[in-house]
Amino acid sequence: MAPSVTNPKTNGTLAAAKDRRPMTVPDFMAAKSRGTRLTMLTAYDYTLARILDDAGVDAILVGDSLGMVMQGEPHSLKVTLNEMIYHTRLVARGIRTSLLVADMPFMSYQVSPQHALESAGRLVKEGGAHAVKLEGGERSARAVEAITSADIPVMGHVGLTPQSVHRLGGFRVQRDAARLLDDALALSQAGAFALVVECIPVDLAEQIRKSVKIPTIGIGAGAGCDGQVLVTHDMLGLYGDLHPRFVKQYADVGSSIAHAVEEYCREVREGEFPGPEHSFRS
Numbered sequence: 402m403a404p405s406v407t408n409p410k411t412n413g414t415l416a417a418a419k420d421r422r423p424m425t426v427p428d429f430m431a432a433k434s435r436g437t438r439l440t441m442l443t444a445y446d447y448t449l450a451r452i453l454d455d456a457g458v459d460a461i462l463v464g465d466s467l468g469m470v471m472q473g474e475p476h477s478l479k480v481t482l483n484e485m486i487y488h489t490r491l492v493a494r495g496i497r498t499s500l501l502v503a504d505m506p507f508m509s510y511q512v513s514p515q516h517a518l519e520s521a522g523r524l525v526k527e528g529g530a531h532a533v534k535l536e537g538g539e540r541s542a543r544a545v546e547a548i549t550s551a552d553i554p555v556m557g558h559v560g561l562t563p564q565s566v567h568r569l570g571g572f573r574v575q576r577d578a579a580r581l582l583d584d585a586l587a588l589s590q591a592g593a594f595a596l597v598v599e600c601i602p603v604d605l606a607e608q609i610r611k612s613v614k615i616p617t618i619g620i621g622a623g624a625g626c627d628g629q630v631l632v633t634h635d636m637l638g639l640y641g642d643l644h645p646r647f648v649k650q651y652a653d654v655g656s657s658i659a660h661a662v663e664e665y666c667r668e669v670r671e672g673e674f675p676g677p678e679h680s681f682r683s
């Protein structure tokens with residue numbers, strides 16, 4: 402068993418990063434049968450990826466939520482494949498042991514299975530992703546088959562699929578049990594190695610977990626999943642435009658930054674900073 406250390410950044414007891422083995426897709430899948438709950442968080446840059454990886458998160462998702470969190474858009478639809486590749490490359494540099502999953506943005510996989518394969522290939526070759534994630538159930542099964550035929554692992558995403566925001570009429574809880582079960586089974590049969598289930602009732606998430614052999618990673622789907630994912634900026638209190646009920650805020654980093662910046666401005670204005678200890682002598 403890996404020795405434990407206290408990480409000064411998190412003040413928590415963690416398996417030493419240098420002793421952790423990189424998380425692979427087979428390890429990720431095996432966690433389900435072992436009954437080990439999986440953790441996934443989003444990152445869009447090197448610095449945050451490095452912190453998450455050091456803290457021992459199993460998978461880091463370069464989510465197309467960056468459209469909202471990084472770009473300030475009301476949804477993820479404008480995010481391009483080139484932007485996803487760019488952010489995936491930044492995150493890849495910060496990763497030592499976490500599995501790196503890159504989201505396939507809107508219109509990078511819907512047109513044809515061939516196009517989906519080409520887009521996924523770019524995320525792996527140019528971005529450094531270990532796996533890709535795409536949205537949609539049955540309608541995306543052929544894309545999953547095409548991508549996995551090139552040995553690129555695919556994570557599915559069912560329930561509230563944010564790229565369908567206009568059809569769904571907003572970011573709403575999805576309750577069509579029969580359709581969601583069919584979607585989950587279709588993706589699993591098409592070769593997906595894991596499944597994000599977003600914003601669905603707890604009992605339905607539990608039913609899906611029991612119906613598929615691959616791990617289900619919940620967000621707004623309760624505790625009956627094989628793992629959980631959150632948008633890191635939400636759980637750290639860095640992004641305040643939306644406050645989904647399913648987010649637990651573990652820190653208030655936004656307020657800490659605001660206080661630090663106020664203090665910096667005050668000290669500069671009052672001539673307190675820089676002091677002699679921050680200055681050089683001739």
Ligand code: KIV
Nearest residue numbers: 443464465466597630
């Ligand atoms: O884009 C994203 O960050 C996601 C997660 C919320 C699952 O898809």
